[in-house]
Amino acid sequence: MLKKVLTAHNGKKWKAFPKVPDEEPVRRWLQSLAKRFLKQAPYKFHTTKTANQFQERKGQVDLFLQRPAAEGGDKFSYKDVLVVGELKKSYDTGRFKANFLQLTRHVRSVFADQPTRRFVHAFSLCGCKMELWIFDRSGAYSSGTFDIHSEPKMLARALVGYATMDDDTMELDTFIEQQDGHCYKAIVCRGTTCYETQDSHVAKFSWTSDKRKLEVEPLKQAEAMGAKGVARVVAHR
Numbered sequence: 439m440l441k442k443v444l445t446a447h448n449g450k451k452w453k454a455f456p457k458v459p460d461e462e463p464v465r466r467w468l469q470s471l472a473k474r475f476l477k478q479a480p481y482k483f484h485t486t487k488t489a490n491q492f493q494e495r496k497g498q499v500d501l502f503l504q505r506p507a508a509e510g511g512d513k514f515s516y517k518d519v520l521v522v523g524e525l526k527k528s529y530d531t532g533r534f535k536a537n538f539l540q541l542t543r544h545v546r547s548v549f550a551d552q553p554t555r556r557f558v559h560a561f562s563l564c565g566c567k568m569e570l571w572i573f574d575r576s577g578a579y580s581s582g583t584f585d586i587h588s589e590p591k592m593l594a595r596a597l598v599g600y601a602t603m604d605d606d607t608m609e610l611d612t613f614i615e616q617q618d619g620h621c622y623k624a625i626v627c628r629g630t631t632c633y634e635t636q637d638s639h640v641a642k643f644s645w646t647s648d649k650r651k652l653e654v655e656p657l658k659q660a661e662a663m664g665a666k667g668v669a670r671v672v673a674h675r
Contacts, residue, residue: 439602442475443594451587459565461525465501468563471597479601480506481520492516494551499544500525503600516551519544520608521559521600529567529583537562538578545573553631554643556609561596570596639672 446453454470456463465485472483481503489496493515501523504514522544526537541560548558557574563586570581570592586593630644646653652674660668 439476439479439598440591440594443471443597444590446471446475447587447590447594452590452593455566455587458527460527461500464525464563468501468597472601476597476601479598481601481603482506483601484514486514487512492547495547497543497547499523502544516547519548519552520603521561522548523560524562526562526564529564537564541571542573542578549573549575559600559603559608561600568593568596640669 452467454467456467469483469485472479483501483503485501486492486498489498491512491514492499493513495516499519499522502514502519503521504518505520522541524537524541524544526533541562545558545560549555557572560571560573562569562571566586567583568586569583572579581592584592630642632643633641635641644653654671654674657669657671661670
């Protein structure tokens with residue numbers, strides 16, 4: 439797939455990249471690359487035309503990939519989103535904070551509706567300058583900005599990678615059935631989430647600081663002392 443995508447680059451620039459890189463023509467260009475060269479990939483690129491197409495909350499997303507099971511129709515859900523992308527006409531360092539916050543709002547929505555996701559992939563393409571991101575509960579990590587014309591392999595690898603990543607690389611939760619419940623409206627937080635197990639226990643997921651004592655330690659101490667009304671730890675990791 440990577441070699442096929444790179445055939446759309448003439449050695450100096452991407453052949454069909456819009457002369458005026460407005461968001462809409464760039465979006466169509468990226469989607470055309472995916473349709474031509476990533477037909478066999480499990481994940482497809484999508485976009486929203488209005489701010490009401492996501493079921494949970496308002497907001498337009500320039501580009502995103504979602505689970506295959508959710509394909510079809512013009513309504514989307516953040517619980518199905520895998521990767522989010524933000525497009526801008528030009529690269530303006532003065533607009534970095536505003537553009538970054540716009541991207542993080544989408545990532546925050548993904549974390550809110552997928553509380554057990556360990557991290558979320560995202561990207562921004564401003565003119566011909568691209569930046570790849572990974573967000574987890576401690577913050578955001580950047581690839582650094584690169585020019586897609588002078589470094590075509592970076593763009594090609596990103597597109598192929600996003601469209602073909604397996605569940606582990608995407609950090610998808612494939613074993614928990616989620617129902618209505620409380621969602622954290624933040625990225626950098628513990629993201630504590632509890633689920634009822636099939637044998638009527640409670641499974642608790644949270645992202646904790648390495649500077650804090652493990653929660654299991656005082657619970658084990660309480661159990662050893664015979665304390666009443668304290669949760670009993672069955673297993674942990």
